[in-house]
Amino acid sequence: MRPTSGVFAPHRKNTAAMAAETMPPPDSVRVPMSMHIGAPAVPLVKAGDTVKVGQLIGQAGGPISAHVFASVSGAVKQIQDIDPVSGERGAIIVIASDGNMTKAEDIAPPDVHDLESFLAAVRNSGVVGLGGAGFPTAAKLSVKDLKQIEYIIINGAECEPYITSDTRTFIDDRDLVVSGVKQLLKYLEVPKVIIAIEKNKPEAIKIMRRAFEGESAVEIAALKSIYPQGGEKMLIHNLTGRDVPEGKLPLDTGVIVLNVTTLAALARYIETGMPLTVKRVTVDGSAVKNPKNVIVPIGTPVSDVLKYCGADTENIGKILLGGPMMGAAIPDGSLPVKKTTNAILAFTHEDAAAPAETPCIRCGRCVTHCPMGLVTVEIQNAYLAGKPAEIEKLHAGLCIECGCCTYSCPAKRQLTQYMKLAKAELRTYLAAQKELAEREAKRKAAAEGKSGNSNAE
Numbered sequence: 001m002r003p004t005s006g007v008f009a010p011h012r013k014n015t016a017a018m019a020a021e022t023m024p025p026p027d028s029v030r031v032p033m034s035m036h037i038g039a040p041a042v043p044l045v046k047a048g049d050t051v052k053v054g055q056l057i058g059q060a061g062g063p064i065s066a067h068v069f070a071s072v073s074g075a076v077k078q079i080q081d082i083d084p085v086s087g088e089r090g091a092i093i094v095i096a097s098d099g100n101m102t103k104a105e106d107i108a109p110p111d112v113h114d115l116e117s118f119l120a121a122v123r124n125s126g127v128v129g130l131g132g133a134g135f136p137t138a139a140k141l142s143v144k145d146l147k148q149i150e151y152i153i154i155n156g157a158e159c160e161p162y163i164t165s166d167t168r169t170f171i172d173d174r175d176l177v178v179s180g181v182k183q184l185l186k187y188l189e190v191p192k193v194i195i196a197i198e199k200n201k202p203e204a205i206k207i208m209r210r211a212f213e214g215e216s217a218v219e220i221a222a223l224k225s226i227y228p229q230g231g232e233k234m235l236i237h238n239l240t241g242r243d244v245p246e247g248k249l250p251l252d253t254g255v256i257v258l259n260v261t262t263l264a265a266l267a268r269y270i271e272t273g274m275p276l277t278v279k280r281v282t283v284d285g286s287a288v289k290n291p292k293n294v295i296v297p298i299g300t301p302v303s304d305v306l307k308y309c310g311a312d313t314e315n316i317g318k319i320l321l322g323g324p325m326m327g328a329a330i331p332d333g334s335l336p337v338k339k340t341t342n343a344i345l346a347f348t349h350e351d352a353a354a355p356a357e358t359p360c361i362r363c364g365r366c367v368t369h370c371p372m373g374l375v376t377v378e379i380q381n382a383y384l385a386g387k388p389a390e391i392e393k394l395h396a397g398l399c400i401e402c403g404c405c406t407y408s409c410p411a412k413r414q415l416t417q418y419m420k421l422a423k424a425e426l427r428t429y430l431a432a433q434k435e436l437a438e439r440e441a442k443r444k445a446a447a448e449g450k451s452g453n454s455n456a457e
């Protein structure tokens, strides 16, 4: 890893000073059962049922999964098996809003008094990695031996250009962040919590320093503003000096990283009993007239959010969910806001036009700027030549898909796309290798069993 690598992308934090506005309820929401890594949630309602805000409508489908809750009150119109726009598989519950946002009657703060009840609250909150990763938080915090956790890093680096939703969490939800950190210290008995914030968010740093003054177990780390400072592996290296080996988890190095909005959502559930039904989303980009942070019911169509922010819908050339470096372009504004959506960026046709690729001039910038020290061009060539063993040797699995190679390339080559393809190829290759090894082991065991039997005879 080369933690000092990366790029100095323009920050464009236009909405950092704007407290989030709560959007009026949309006419309808489409709530996916899969907004997290792991098994999809299992729908608990059917068409025609009435639901209220905070009602459990999807039961976690396994230990690596998360509950899903109604984000508006109204009637279930339909359960779709497949997203008609993205083609993604997995049930989506469509709810027609009655406009009242009536809360479910059983919403009440949970009784949290020890580790077990704390972890139960994490599970029941429906919270997953809200920075975009979507890993179920209950699974992340269910550690066999608490002594394994030496540090918890609260990730508020928010290094992607434009996005300020985590920054607003520090400011708008200060008390929830403070209470969340206290619960981590108390129930997980973690010796040190580090709150990581880039230096370009001075107000957030000031608020946190004041809130934790005199608290020796909590450190507020002001980090250099360089992209991708907020990458999990970057943070761990820069704050603890430890590297997460390829194929290992942060916990293998004694660290858990939690996004700050994830922590605040969890603390809100413990304080109020209201599970995760809304998301703070930064809305910005050249096609958006009034950039702002908006609190949106999960499942709201992206186009509704854009309209609320005065987007020029006739002149949108590209919509991104997430930032310009790692965000995903979506085909249509009818897709829903998910738990993991932290930004919606819309750009005009003019700004969305992709620059033409030209031949590689072998300048080496993609290598210099890669925070993981990967030789991007060689991985691309190995992929194009269909050599997965070579892709493995070049450690493509370490790629965090940060986009620095593409951003720094003067020939405008879409290197990150090739890295994603190479990683997919590598996964298929490794799965096939594993299967082959297992088959060979079985064959050997069977052969040995046979010869053992014949020896016995």
Ligand code: SF4
Pocket (backbone or CB within 6 Å): 369, 370, 371, 372, 373, 374, 376, 398, 399, 400, 401, 402, 403, 404, 405, 406, 415, 416, 419
């Ligand atoms: S996308 Fe992957 S290869 Fe490209 S700079 Fe980031 S980590 Fe390196």
Ligand code: SF4
Pocket (backbone or CB within 6 Å): 359, 360, 361, 362, 363, 364, 365, 366, 367, 377, 408, 409, 410, 411, 412, 413, 415
């Ligand atoms: S940055 Fe672009 S032009 Fe330079 S070596 Fe990498 S791929 Fe080639």
